[in-house]
Amino acid sequence: GVQVVVQATTDGSLPQATAVAWSPGGDWLAYTLRTPGAETGPGDSHPVDGLWLRGRDGQTNRLAASVYPGDGTSAGRIFTGPVDWHPDGTELLAGHGIDATRSEIAYSRVNIVSWQATPIWNTTTLLPSAYQFAQWSVNGNSIITSGAGQVLRIEPDTLGVLQTFVAPDAGWWPERAQQFGNGAVTFLNSPANADRTGPTDGPRQLYLQRADQIAPQPVSDSLTTFGRVDFVWDNIGTQTLLVVYEPPDAPVGVPYLRNAQNTLFDLTPLLGTVGAPRWGPLFRPGDTARITTVQGDPLNLRATPNGDRITGLANGTQVTIIGGPRQAGGYRWWQIRTANGVAGWSVESVEGADGLRLRTLLPVE
Numbered sequence: 001g002v003q004v005v006v007q008a009t010t011d012g013s014l015p016q017a018t019a020v021a022w023s024p025g026g027d028w029l030a031y032t033l034r035t036p037g038a039e040t041g042p043g044d045s046h047p048v049d050g051l052w053l054r055g056r057d058g059q060t061n062r063l064a065a066s067v068y069p070g071d072g073t074s075a076g077r078i079f080t081g082p083v084d085w086h087p088d089g090t091e092l093l094a095g096h097g098i099d100a101t102r103s104e105i106a107y108s109r110v111n112i113v114s115w116q117a118t119p120i121w122n123t124t125t126l127l128p129s130a131y132q133f134a135q136w137s138v139n140g141n142s143i144i145t146s147g148a149g150q151v152l153r154i155e156p157d158t159l160g161v162l163q164t165f166v167a168p169d170a171g172w173w174p175e176r177a178q179q180f181g182n183g184a185v186t187f188l189n190s191p192a193n194a195d196r197t198g199p200t201d202g203p204r205q206l207y208l209q210r211a212d213q214i215a216p217q218p219v220s221d222s223l224t225t226f227g228r229v230d231f232v233w234d235n236i237g238t239q240t241l242l243v244v245y246e247p248p249d250a251p252v253g254v255p256y257l258r259n260a261q262n263t264l265f266d267l268t269p270l271l272g273t274v275g276a277p278r279w280g281p282l283f284r285p286g287d288t289a290r291i292t293t294v295q296g297d298p299l300n301l302r303a304t305p306n307g308d309r310i311t312g313l314a315n316g317t318q319v320t321i322i323g324g325p326r327q328a329g330g331y332r333w334w335q336i337r338t339a340n341g342v343a344g345w346s347v348e349s350v351e352g353a354d355g356l357r358l359r360t361l362l363p364v365e
Contacts, residue, residue: 030094144178301346318364320337
């Protein structure tokens with residue numbers, strides 16, 4: 001792991017880490033620091049606030065500094081997250097407030113080589129504060145964003161709209177949209193208020209639009225009518241962990257598991273109330289896995305994630321996990337070793353004929 005040591009600022013205040021994200025290769029940890037109440041003080045009294053990068057070797061860089069207005073009233077740039085890595089690990093999407101109250105959120109692309117931060121919202125088609133959530137697509141060719149009653153796929157360089165998944169006239173308020181490797185898009189949806197400027201009380205449901213569908217479909221019943229919902233899909237896009245917070249500012253909430261048949265299971269008897277749902281790793285180094293392939297086809301073993309092919313592994317072969325996971329080419333890869341000592345990288349899952357992910361590496365109990 002990487003230990004993040006946060007030092008107090010010149011006035012004795014202690015900054016808080018408001019977002020953290022590992023790079024796809026696991027070599028870098030990006031995080032945002034913000035000192036509570038910093039908006040009302042001089043900008044130079046909080047020199048640690050901003051977007052930081054820390055490597056496993058201990059190297060630390062501040063990629064982008066928060067810019068405080070000094071008087072707490074005029075616009076600034078206050079990094080608070082979320083933070084999302086590009087699949088190739090060369091840049092980040094970083095969320096930041098652009099006003100003293102941090103109620104208006106915008107995003108910047110931050111290159112970890114040049115340390116340049118480039119705003120990605122404009123005032124004509126992508127208004128700051130209207131789009132509260134953005135993530136890279138799995139292949140890194142576009143940005144998936146939700147807000148202003150829309151779910152859009154954006155061209156990163158021109159900011160042109162490549163695809164509209166949800167349009168404002170639907171009367172919806174989609175949030176936290178993201179796209180899977182098979183092209184499916186998922187988001188949390190609420191009814192829009194009368195002015196279509198935000199959500200209103202009503203059923204909050206999880207939606208999914210597969211690549212072969214023309215409209216998103218609900219994959220859960222109403223989770224809450226006024227609370228906040230956090231969710232995360234598993235690595236193969238079939239099950240979902242959800243936490244429902246009531247009231248919305250509650251620090252912990254009720255956990256649920258949604259299975260592939262859209263059935264919700266209350267996990268409170270097992271876990272109690274929790275926050276920040278996350279799936280644990282499928283494997284750990286030293287675990288044994290079994291190759292499972294469609295119609296018995298061999299699974300490719302490659303020299304590097306998405307690299308040159310070494311050989312094919314037969315269906316049913318048992319291997320040892322020695323490293324990973326890594327993200328490359330829209331897939332999650334594990335480093336494995338066969339019984340005769342051949343080592344390489346294989347994918348955890350592939351896309352099936354129905355658009356769902358099929359696991360190709362299964363744990364052996």
